[in-house]
Amino acid sequence: MAVVEVFGQSLSFLLVVVGTTLCIMEALAPGAHLIVLGVALLAAGLIGLFVPAAATPFVLAGLVLAFGLASLYLYRNYELYQGTGRGQTRDSEDLRGSRGYVTEEVTPREGRIKLQSGGFDSSYSARTISGTIPEGEDVVVVDPGGGNVVTVEAVDGLDDIDRELEQELTDAEGS
Structure with a gap:
């Protein structure tokens, strides 16, 4: 099976780079705007790197969706990212x-x-x-x-x- 390449790099590697970049951007400007997508891209990219059979565009897209939904669920329901701030101000x-x-x-x-x-x-x-x-x-x-x-x-x-x-x-x- 041929590895999909974009800009001379494997798609999985690009997902890891973009996901890591989004996570770093979130750390520099917190607000939980980029963390869900960053985690989803990073996790899907890592699976694509370590499991070459999963490095097809459709499988990676499904992994991004699955990890995105899972991280959004965890973020919303367990407040893993923002701590225990249930009583924090909204306005x-x-x-x-x-x-x-x-x-x-x-x-x-x-x-x-x-x-x-x-x-x-x-x-x-x-x-x-x-x-x-x-x-x-x-x-x-x-x-x-x-x-x-x-x-x-x-x-x-x-x-x-x-x-x-x-x-x-x-x-x-x-x-």
């Missing part, structure tokens, strides 16, 4: 209610915080509506803003349920 509105801590004192004019599960870069510029929040203090995002500047307030140690119960007690005492 700025998802930041509302997020908790973090102050890395540089937060005032109404300046400050920095680091959020838990805040996305790829969880460091944000922050402002407070009033007062000052010292470094190391826990905070919650009350207004995500829409850019990389969020409005925060200090966490008083209570969760949302405790705050509601406290509000109900206050309302009941006032009646």
Whole structure:
């Protein structure tokens, strides 16, 4: 069986080169845009190199499709590539209610915080509506803003349920 050649190289070798290039490009600019195709091309090319009988264009195309579907499935369902980022932000509105801590004192004019599960870069510029929040203090995002500047307030140690119960007690005492 004759080996299919493109540009003087075997098709399997070219698949390995293109797949490796896409994986390297993905490593330099992450975002999972190239990883599925890169893995599919790389895996199909390696099989074509080590199993010469599988080096026909139709078999390689089928392998690319199969490995592409398998890597897409693994990527989507098991988050092998992006880790356990189920709670990571999708847009700025998802930041509302997020908790973090102050890395540089937060005032109404300046400050920095680091959020838990805040996305790829969880460091944000922050402002407070009033007062000052010292470094190391826990905070919650009350207004995500829409850019990389969020409005925060200090966490008083209570969760949302405790705050509601406290509000109900206050309302009941006032009646």
